[in-house]
Amino acid sequence: MLTVYGDIRSGNCLKVKWLLDWQGMDYRWIEVDIMSGGSRTPEFLALNPAGQAPTVVLADGRPLAQSNAILLHLAQTSPLIPSDAYDRARMLEWLFWEQYSHEPYVAVARFQRLYLGKTAGEVEARVMEREDAALNRLEAGLADRDWLAGEAFSLADIALVAYSRMAADGGFDLSGRPRLRAWIARVEAALGLDPYD
Known part of the structure; x- marks a missing residue:
């Protein structure tokens, strides 16, 4: 097992x-x-x-x-990896971007605010700026689609929803990002998760 x-x-x-x-x-x-x-x-x-x-x-x-x-x-034999070569490459693009340009900022801000008790002003400004840019990139990436890679739910959605749904813990406001909020709800529903509070 x-x-x-x-x-x-x-x-x-x-x-x-x-x-x-x-x-x-x-x-x-x-x-x-x-x-x-x-x-x-x-x-x-x-x-x-x-x-x-x-x-x-x-x-x-x-x-x-x-x-x-x-x-x-x-997931190598699951439908979560697109069969179309381009959509599969886009999924990988999002997975690599998540670990390099998204997770390092939202996870760090979340950790510092939620677990270390820092105020917004005590978190390094660069961390906040980069995560704000990453959330904006996600909002833009969802402009004409329901899912991040191709026409179906994929590993890209699972990987990126993990910290995106927790962004408020790091002091990030998603209220001005309606596509991102709607996508988070779709992914939570696809995974059978309760909405993150």
Whole structure:
């Protein structure tokens, strides 16, 4: 059976959980408290020397890290990866962009505001500016479509909804981004999630 080592508060961990649940896959979840050093223990570092969650251990015992790599591996035979080559490349484009231009800012702002108790003024201005730009990029990317890559729900939507739906935790206002809000609701519905408060 697949084992997931993850922190339920992390968007990167949640997107793996949501994919597994959506696919109806059996798995064992082992909670790793990142805040108390759970991903820095010798046992965890033996699985993932980078000390990052999520990490999965496949049924054959091989570990795999990096949330979007995990998504791609687990969904390789599912309709969540577009069959059209261009749509598949667009999905990958969004997955790479999510880890480079979106997650580093909304997750950092969320962590600092929600878990460290910082005020908006105490969060580095560059973090706030870059996340605002990323949310605007998502709003623009949804201008003529319901889903990010192609005409159907894909891994791009799962990967990007994780922290987008939590943006308010980092001090970001989505009220002026109607397409983004509508997309979040569509993805939550597709995954069977309650709306994030």
